[in-house]
Amino acid sequence: MKRIEKRKITNLIALSASILCAALGLALLFLILYHVLVKGLESFSLGLFTQDPAPPNRAEAGGLRSAFLGQGLLTTAAVLAGVPLGVLGGTFLAEYGRDSKFCRLLSQLCDMAVSIPSIVIGTFVYAMLVKPFGGFNGWAGATALAIIILPVVIRTTEEMMTMIPWTLREAAFALGAPYHKVITSVVWRASINGIFTGILLAIARVAGETAPLLFTSFNSSFFRFNLSGSVPSLTVSIYQYAASPYESWISLAWAAAFMVTIMVLFLNILGRVLIKLRTRG
Amino acid sequence: MKAAGLKNNIFKIVCAVSSVSILLIVAGMLVTLLVESLPAFREFGFFNFLTSSEWNYSQDIYGARRPIFGTLLTTALALIVSFPVAIGTAIFLTELCPEKLKGSIGTALELLSAIPSIIYGMWGLFVLAPFLEESVQPLIKKTLGNLPLIGSFFVGPLTGGVSLFTTSMILAVMILPFMTSISREAFNQVPPILKESSYALGATRWETMSKVVMPFTRLAVTGGATIAMGRALGETMAVAYVIGNRHAALDSIFSPYVTVTSVMANEFNEASGIKLSVLFALALILFMANFLVLSLSKKLLGSRS
Numbered sequence: 249m250k251r252i253e254k255r256k257i258t259n260l261i262a263l264s265a266s267i268l269c270a271a272l273g274l275a276l277l278f279l280i281l282y283h284v285l286v287k288g289l290e291s292f293s294l295g296l297f298t299q300d301p302a303p304p305n306r307a308e309a310g311g312l313r314s315a316f317l318g319q320g321l322l323t324t325a326a327v328l329a330g331v332p333l334g335v336l337g338g339t340f341l342a343e344y345g346r347d348s349k350f351c352r353l354l355s356q357l358c359d360m361a362v363s364i365p366s367i368v369i370g371t372f373v374y375a376m377l378v379k380p381f382g383g384f385n386g387w388a389g390a391t392a393l394a395i396i397i398l399p400v401v402i403r404t405t406e407e408m409m410t411m412i413p414w415t416l417r418e419a420a421f422a423l424g425a426p427y428h429k430v431i432t433s434v435v436w437r438a439s440i441n442g443i444f445t446g447i448l449l450a451i452a453r454v455a456g457e458t459a460p461l462l463f464t465s466f467n468s469s470f471f472r473f474n475l476s477g478s479v480p481s482l483t484v485s486i487y488q489y490a491a492s493p494y495e496s497w498i499s500l501a502w503a504a505a506f507m508v509t510i511m512v513l514f515l516n517i518l519g520r521v522l523i524k525l526r527t528r529g
Numbered sequence: 530m531k532a533a534g535l536k537n538n539i540f541k542i543v544c545a546v547s548s549v550s551i552l553l554i555v556a557g558m559l560v561t562l563l564v565e566s567l568p569a570f571r572e573f574g575f576f577n578f579l580t581s582s583e584w585n586y587s588q589d590i591y592g593a594r595r596p597i598f599g600t601l602l603t604t605a606l607a608l609i610v611s612f613p614v615a616i617g618t619a620i621f622l623t624e625l626c627p628e629k630l631k632g633s634i635g636t637a638l639e640l641l642s643a644i645p646s647i648i649y650g651m652w653g654l655f656v657l658a659p660f661l662e663e664s665v666q667p668l669i670k671k672t673l674g675n676l677p678l679i680g681s682f683f684v685g686p687l688t689g690g691v692s693l694f695t696t697s698m699i700l701a702v703m704i705l706p707f708m709t710s711i712s713r714e715a716f717n718q719v720p721p722i723l724k725e726s727s728y729a730l731g732a733t734r735w736e737t738m739s740k741v742v743m744p745f746t747r748l749a750v751t752g753g754a755t756i757a758m759g760r761a762l763g764e765t766m767a768v769a770y771v772i773g774n775r776h777a778a779l780d781s782i783f784s785p786y787v788t789v790t791s792v793m794a795n796e797f798n799e800a801s802g803i804k805l806s807v808l809f810a811l812a813l814i815l816f817m818a819n820f821l822v823l824s825l826s827k828k829l830l831g832s833r834s
C-alpha cells in the first residue's frame with residue numbers, strides 16, 4: 249500500500265472515532281435529560297406544590313410543599329447574605345484594590361474557594377453553627393449556601409467591572425464626582441447585566457446543592473416560615489426519597505428532580521440571554 | 530466636599546471588609562478542620578491513620594486508607610474513560626461539525642455541566658447501574674475476566690449495579706461536558722495560521738490535529754483535565770448513591786466500596802466522639818487535596834500564556 253493511502257486511512261479511522269465519541273457523549277448526556285423529563289412528568293402533579301408527602305405505598309404520592317418552601321427560604325437567605333457581600337467585595341478588588349498584590353491574592357483565593365468540595369463546606373458549617381447550638385438549623389444551611397455563592401459573585405463582579413473601560417471613569421471624575429459616586433452610578437450601571445448574570449448562575453448552582461445541606465439544615469416534614477430547627481429542601485428530599493424502597497417515594501423524588509433540573513436550566517438560560525442583550529446593546 | 534470624601538471612605542471600608550470576608554472564611558475553614566480533626570490524628574497517629582485500613586465501629590478504630598484509595602481509584606478510572614471521549618468530541622466540534630450546529634451543541638454542553646450532581650446520581654442509580662450490570666458487566670467478565678493473575682478483579686458479585694465500576698462511570702459522565710468545553714476552547718484558540726501551514730504541507734486533518742493542534746494545546750487540555758479531576762475527587766452526591774459505602778477489602782471492580790465523600794455523606798450525621806473527628810480529618814484531607822490539584826491546574830493553565 250502506498251504511504252499516502254495509509255495516511256488517508258489513518259485519517260478516516262481517527263476522524264470516525266471522534267464522531268463516534270461525540271455521538272456517544274452527547275447521546276449519554278441527552279439520555280439523562282430525557283429520563284429526568286419523562287420520569288419527572290410521569291410523577292408530576294399540581295399536588296406536588298400543595299400537599300405534604302403521603303406515607304409510603306399509598307395510591308397518592310402526596311407532594312413536597314414543605315420542601316419547596318424550605319428551599320425557597322434557604323436560597324433567599326443565602327442570596328441576601330452572599331450577594332451584597334460578594335458585590336461589594338468584588339467592587340473593592342476591581343476598583344480600590346486594583347493595583348494591590350494582596351487583592352490579586354484574594355481573587356486567586358476566590359478561584360480556589362469556588363471549587364472547594366461543597367461537602368467540606370458542610371462539615372465546616374456543622375462545626376461552627378450546628379454543634380455549638382445543639383441541632384440542625386436552617387440558618388446553618390443558608391450560611392453554607394452563602395459561602396458557596398460568595399466567591400462566585402466576588403469573581404464575576406470583579407471581572408465584569410474590570411471590563412469597563414477606564415476612560416468612562418475618567419469622564420465621570422472630570423465632572424467632579426467622588427470615587428464612590430463614580431462606582432455606584434457609572435461603573436455599576438455599565439456592568440449591571442454581567443453582575444446580574446453572575447448572581448443568577450450562583451443561584452442556579454446553590455439550587456442544586458445537596459451535600460452542604462445534609463449536615464446543616466438536614467430535612468423535616470414541617471411546613472413553616474422559619475429557619476430555626478431542621479428545614480426541608482428539595483435536594484435533600486430527593487436524596488432521601490430516591491434511596492427509599494417505596495415506589496411512591498421514588499416517584500416523588502423524580503418529580504422533585506424534574507423541578508430542580510428545570511429551575512437550574514431556566515436560571516442558566518436566563519443568564520445567557522441577559523449577557524447577549526448586553527453585548528448587543 | 531468633605532462630606533463626599535467621608536462617604537467615599539466609608540464606602541471603601543465597607544467594600545474592603547467584604548472582600549476580606551472570603552479570606553476569613555477560607556482561613557476559618559482550615560483552622561476549624563484542623564482543630565476538629567486533631568483528636569483523630571492524636572489517637573491514631575498521622576501516618577498510621579492514613580495507612581490503616583481498619584474501620585471498626587465497636588472498637589472505635591478507624592483508618593483512612595480505604596476511603597482515600599476508593600476516591601483515587603474512582604477518579605482515575607473516570608478520567609481514563611472520560612478523557613478520550615472528551616478529546617474526540619472536542620475534535621468533532623472544532624473540525625467536523627457543521628457550522629450551524631456548533632453553537633447550539635456548545636451551549637448544550639455548558640448547560641449540561643450545570644445540572645446538579647444529585648440528578649446525575651439519581652440517574653446513575655436508576656438507569657445506569659442496572660444497565661451496566663446487565664450489559665457491560667458480563668462483557669467485561671468474558672473478556673478481561675480471563676486474564677491471568679488480575680482476571681478475578683473483573684469478575685464480581687451482582688449487586689444491582691452498586692459498585693466501584695458504576696461510580697467511576699457516573700463520574701466519567703459528569704465531568705465529560707466540562708472537559709469537552711475546556712478542550713474545545715483550547716482547540717479554538719490555536720492560531721489558524723498554524724493549521725493552515727500544516728495543511729499547506731499536505732498534512733491530513735488527523736495529522737494536523739495530532740501533530741500541530743494537540744501539542745500546541747497540551748498544557749491547557751491537561752489543566753482542564755486537572756480541574757475535572759478536582760471535581761471528581763470532591764464529588765459527593767453522584768457517588769453516594771452508587772458506591773454502596775462498604776468497608777471491606779476490594780476484591781473486584783464490581784464490588785461496592787467506599788470513598789472519602791461517601792463515608793462523610795453516609796456516616797457524618799450519626800457520628801460522635803472520635804468518629805466525628807475522623808470524619809473531620811477526612812474533610813481536611815479532601816480540602817488539602819483539592820487545594821493541591823487546583824494549584825497544579827493553575828500552574829498548567831498559567832504557564833501557557
